[in-house]
Amino acid sequence: MKNSIFEPVEKELVLVENGIKAIADVEYTWLAELLDYIVNSGGKRVRPTLTLLAGKINSRFNLDSLIPVATGVELLHTASLVHDDTIDLSMRRRGKPTAASIWGWGIATLAGDYLFSKAAEFVSQANSVRADRLFAQTLMALCTGELEESFSSFDENQTRERYFRKIGNKTASLFSMATESAGIVNEAPEQEIKALRAYGYNLGMAFQVVDDIFDFTADEDKLGKPVASDLLQGNLTLPAIMLKERYPEDNPIKAIFENRGKEKSLDLAIEMIRNSGIITDCYKVAQSFTSEACKTIKTFPDKPSRKALLEIAGYVVERQK
Amino acid sequence: MKNSIFEPVEKELVLVENGIKAIADVEYTWLAELLDYIVNSGGKRVRPTLTLLAGKINSRFNLDSLIPVATGVELLHTASLVHDDTIDLSMRRRGKPTAASIWGWGIATLAGDYLFSKAAEFVSQANSVRADRLFAQTLMALCTGELEESFSSFDENQTRERYFRKIGNKTASLFSMATESAGIVNEAPEQEIKALRAYGYNLGMAFQVVDDIFDFTADEDKLGKPVASDLLQGNLTLPAIMLKERYPEDNPIKAIFENRGKEKSLDLAIEMIRNSGIITDCYKVAQSFTSEACKTIKTFPDKPSRKALLEIAGYVVERQK
Numbered sequence: 001m002k003n004s005i006f007e008p009v010e011k012e013l014v015l016v017e018n019g020i021k022a023i024a025d026v027e028y029t030w031l032a033e034l035l036d037y038i039v040n041s042g043g044k045r046v047r048p049t050l051t052l053l054a055g056k057i058n059s060r061f062n063l064d065s066l067i068p069v070a071t072g073v074e075l076l077h078t079a080s081l082v083h084d085d086t087i088d089l090s091m092r093r094r095g096k097p098t099a100a101s102i103w104g105w106g107i108a109t110l111a112g113d114y115l116f117s118k119a120a121e122f123v124s125q126a127n128s129v130r131a132d133r134l135f136a137q138t139l140m141a142l143c144t145g146e147l148e149e150s151f152s153s154f155d156e157n158q159t160r161e162r163y164f165r166k167i168g169n170k171t172a173s174l175f176s177m178a179t180e181s182a183g184i185v186n187e188a189p190e191q192e193i194k195a196l197r198a199y200g201y202n203l204g205m206a207f208q209v210v211d212d213i214f215d216f217t218a219d220e221d222k223l224g225k226p227v228a229s230d231l232l233q234g235n236l237t238l239p240a241i242m243l244k245e246r247y248p249e250d251n252p253i254k255a256i257f258e259n260r261g262k263e264k265s266l267d268l269a270i271e272m273i274r275n276s277g278i279i280t281d282c283y284k285v286a287q288s289f290t291s292e293a294c295k296t297i298k299t300f301p302d303k304p305s306r307k308a309l310l311e312i313a314g315y316v317v318e319r320q321k
Numbered sequence: 322m323k324n325s326i327f328e329p330v331e332k333e334l335v336l337v338e339n340g341i342k343a344i345a346d347v348e349y350t351w352l353a354e355l356l357d358y359i360v361n362s363g364g365k366r367v368r369p370t371l372t373l374l375a376g377k378i379n380s381r382f383n384l385d386s387l388i389p390v391a392t393g394v395e396l397l398h399t400a401s402l403v404h405d406d407t408i409d410l411s412m413r414r415r416g417k418p419t420a421a422s423i424w425g426w427g428i429a430t431l432a433g434d435y436l437f438s439k440a441a442e443f444v445s446q447a448n449s450v451r452a453d454r455l456f457a458q459t460l461m462a463l464c465t466g467e468l469e470e471s472f473s474s475f476d477e478n479q480t481r482e483r484y485f486r487k488i489g490n491k492t493a494s495l496f497s498m499a500t501e502s503a504g505i506v507n508e509a510p511e512q513e514i515k516a517l518r519a520y521g522y523n524l525g526m527a528f529q530v531v532d533d534i535f536d537f538t539a540d541e542d543k544l545g546k547p548v549a550s551d552l553l554q555g556n557l558t559l560p561a562i563m564l565k566e567r568y569p570e571d572n573p574i575k576a577i578f579e580n581r582g583k584e585k586s587l588d589l590a591i592e593m594i595r596n597s598g599i600i601t602d603c604y605k606v607a608q609s610f611t612s613e614a615c616k617t618i619k620t621f622p623d624k625p626s627r628k629a630l631l632e633i634a635g636y637v638v639e640r641q642k
Contacts, residue, residue, distance in 0.1 A: 030472045031465070081436060087427035110431055110468050113404060116437060117460035124454040133445040134455040139438035144352070149430050151351045240519035 001044060004096040008304040009052035012067060016048045019071040025277055034103060034111055038082060039075075042094040047178045048074045050203075050312070054182035054196045055258050056305035057297065065185035067127035072135065073178045079115035080142050080174075082108055085147075092224060103175075119247060126185045134184065137139025138177040150242035153234030154257045160241050168201070175204030195296045199309065202293035206316050209286040211235035217271050218321035228270050231256060242278045243269065286317045322365060322640075326632050329625040330373035332555050337369045340392040344439055355424060355432055359403060360396075363415040368499045370393045371524075371633070375503035375517045377626035378618065386397060386447035386506035393443035393456065394499045400436035401495075406469075413545060434441045446508045453506065463552055463626050467492025474555030481562050488529040490524070496525030499507040516617045520630065523614035527637050530607040533558035537594050541641035552577060559606060564590060565598045607638045 001022045024036035033034060046068035055066040084090070085098040092098060100108035116139065123135045148166045152158055179200030183193035214223065214231050216239045223229070230237045234257060238242070243251050251272070252265035273279065290313040300306050327334060335632040345357035347594050369391035405411070405417040407429045413419060421429035437460065444456045469487045473479055501519030504514035535544065537560050544550070551558050555578060557565070562570050570594070573586035594600065611634040621627050 010535060026471065027470075028465075031468060041506075056626065064368055083430060087430055105426075106628035107468065107471050109404060110464050110471065112467065113437070113466035114461060116434070119458050120441060120457035121461065123362050123452060124457055125449055129448050129450055132450065133442060134447055136438050136441035140435060140442065144432050147352060147428065147435065148349065150385055150428050150431065151349075173631060190471075292407075311352075 001315055002311065003048075004085035005308045005315065006049060008056055008308050009049060010069070011043060012063070013049065013053045015067045016045065016052070016071045016074065016088060018075060019067065019122065022210055023034060023115075026315065032260040034099065034107070035114070037102070038115070038260060039078060039101050039110060040185045042076075043078070043264055045074060046312075047077050047174060048307075050194065050200060051182045053305045053308050053312075054179040054199070055186055057300045057303060057309065058186045058188045058192060058196075059301075060186040060188055062186050065131075066182060067130060068125035069124045069185050073174070073181065075115050075122060075230035076135070076139065076177075077174055080139075080146075082115065084146065085151075088104075094272060095224070096306060123181070126181075131181050131184050134181055135176055137169050139175050141169040141173035145173070145200075149235055153236075156244075156254060156257060157210045158234075158236035158241065160238070160245070163236065163238060163241055164205070167205060167212075171208040171211075172204030172258065173203045175207065176200035179203075193301075195299065198296040199293045201288045202296070205312070206286040206293065208288035209238055209282060209289065210317055210319070211241060211308060213279060213282050213286070214321040216270055222321045228266055231266065232262075238282050239273045239278050240269065242281060243273055243276070245280070246276065247272070249312075262317070283317060290314070311316045322368075322636055323632065326629045326636065330370060331378055333384065333391070334366060334370065336388045337366065337373070337392050337395065340388065340443065341395060342398070344436075353427070353438060355420065356435070356567055358423070359420050359432060359436070364399070365396075368396060368495060368635075370397050371496065371499040371515045371521060372503045374626045374629050374633075375500040375520070376507055378621045378624060378630060379504060379507045379509045379513060380622075381507040381509055383507050386449065386452075387503060389443045390452060390502045390506050391499075392419060393440045394502065395496070396436050396440035396443060396513075397456070397460065397463075397498075398495055400433045400440060401460075401467075403433035403436065405467065408574050409431065416545070423488060426639040432583055432596075435546045444502070447502075448476060449506050450501050452505050455498055455502055459494050462490040462494035466494070470556055476555075477557075477565075477578060479557035479562065479574060481559070481566070484557065484559060484562055485526070488533075492529040492532075493525030496528065497521035500524075500608060513621075516620065519617040520614045522612045523617070524634060524637060527607040527610035527614065527634070530559055530603060531599035531609065531638055531640070532608070534560060534600060534603050536560075538600060543642045549587055552587065553583075559603050560594045560599050561590065564594055566598070567597065567599070568593070596608075603636060611635070611638055 010281045014068050017048060020039050023039055024030050051070035053071050054068060055061060082099055083091055086100040091101045099111055120135055123131055144167050160264045173281055180193060181198035191291050201267055216228055220227055231240055235279040251266045255265040256262055293313050294310055341360050344360055345353045347353050355526050372391035372394050376382060392505050403420055406414055407421040407426045411419050412422045420432055441456055444452055448519055466487050501514060501518035505516040541548055552561055565574055573589045576584055576586040614634050618627055618630055
């Protein structure tokens with residue numbers, strides 16, 4: 001991401017980073033090592049940046065509450081990644097071995113739980129019951145989205161509507177919490193809180209749609225996993241759903257799900273998606289979400305923080321895997 | 322447990338039960354089925370009973386806040402059991418197959434996360450940031466205790482001090498939250514909150530010590546797992562620690578941990594613990610905790626709720642597996 005995105009909240013991000021690092025300052029050396037490994041495993045800190053920018057765009061600005069909430073948002077994200085990796089038996093993330101692959105999935109599960117509690121504790125430092133409740137509801141949405149993915153895998157009837165609901169839960173909920181919570185702890189007018197929530201939600205939707213595009217367009221090296229791994233795992237994302245919509249009678253998804261000539265059918269699906277204009281249409285969907293995101297924050301005053309939020313929206317659809 | 326323990330809060334417990342059951346009222350039938358199975362898997366609802374009794378013993382009584390907090394406490398307990406069973410690969414709990422054994426550990430992990438979020442949401446309904454923070458810290462303590470158990474397994478240097486710290490985290494923390502939170506949401510004087518916290522903590526310590534005694538004294542049928550399974554899993558509980566203390570040079574623990582003649586050594590350890598007065602000494606430790614628990618609530622007025630809390634303390638050491 002461009003530096004101009006982080007610039008308006010550079011100082012505050014250092015405080016968030018310090019808070020995250022301090023988590024590993026615990027009495028037990030074995031726990032310190034485990035936590036240190038997890039919280040310093042990279043990551044661009046997009047979500048706390050959103051919280052801080054949303055906090056600065058607001059008509060009120062309460063730094064003492066924004067820092068712990070931004071830290072809590074990032075830790076909630078980290079904790080959910082630890083559990084995702086554990087559940088999916090993923091061996092690597094961001095080029096490094098996952099906690100589960102080093103410590104085993106039992107300890108990784110507990111470490112994820114520990115980070116959930118740390119995230120909740122940070123959010124509670126903002127002294128806002130409403131923010132605490134939003135935290136709980138966000139965790140609930142994340143779990144619902146992941147559970148929905150588990151339960152619907154290899155189900156051919158995954159529709160566009162169900163897809164949007166699923167990514168709304170598993171991805172957009174955390175983005176919308178990131179921005180909405182800033183409005184809440186700033187005690188901003190309800191209208192501002194609503195706008196920030198809508199910005200985050202739409203940004204998150206676009207983010208996930210683009211990630212799901214990458215799964216078909218990037219190569220294995222950049223993905224760090226096989227191309228079309230979603231499809232292989234039985235999850236229909238937007239490109240695959242569009243493939244089904246375009247060729248309802250003649251698409252290879254049924255064969256992939258039924259494991260018939262899997263490799264050949266998978267290659268065919270990738271080729272059909274890449275060469276059919278589906279990718280362009282998916283990008284249009286992502287762009288309609290980011291347009292909506294940008295629209296919601298137009299009423300805020302023209303500050304560097306608003307400019308950065310608009311830039312992030314551009315980045316989300318323009319980024320390369 | 323005797324009915325007289327539940328009597329002072331009978332009506333309130335119905336409300337808690339309704340709240341727990343309502344969790345399964347979700348749009349997705351697959352999720353409803355999963356949640357329904359987990360939250361209706363038995364359990365004596367000891368912890369919410371403690372919250373309600375502690376709420377009624379207080380000089381103030383705020384029912385609207387106590388019910389959601391008591392519900393949250395029970396759900397936190399349920400969620401942590403789901404994760405414990407998942408991590409330990411347990412097939413049965415309370416005579417029924419575990420969620421992990423039916424739905425697989427990935428979905429069970431997510432279901433546990435979902436219940437953590439539900440628990441947090443219930444607690445947040447009490448509109449007390451302090452209660453929210455206590456919730457987060459309790460989850461943190463539970464994880465720390467479980468992680469400590471994982472990291473110290475098959476380590477011969479597990480001392481009495483480390484044992485008390487571990488069970489303080491993994492068990493007593495939730496009991497102390499159950500009673501302390503009642504004081505918090507009632508906005509009771511600090512001294513009362515402190516007394517309730519101490520009651521819950523000491524009761525929880527006694528509860529775990531007695532559970533650890535059962536692991537050596539009960540038979541396999543009643544335990545639902547092999548006798549001395551803690552020792553088999555490399556965890557030294559109070560009876561085993563006392564065995565080490567009494568016979569520092571001549572005890573079979575080293576052999577069990579090193580897997581030398583495991584079965585014979587295990588039988589020897591069980592026999593030595595059963596026939597050495599160690600069990601009596603362990604019960605003395607449990608009783609000293611319950612005495613301390615009872616002492617802390619002596620200053621409260623003589624109400625049925627106080628009587629019930631004193632009875633619970635008696636029950637904890639007198640119960641049979």
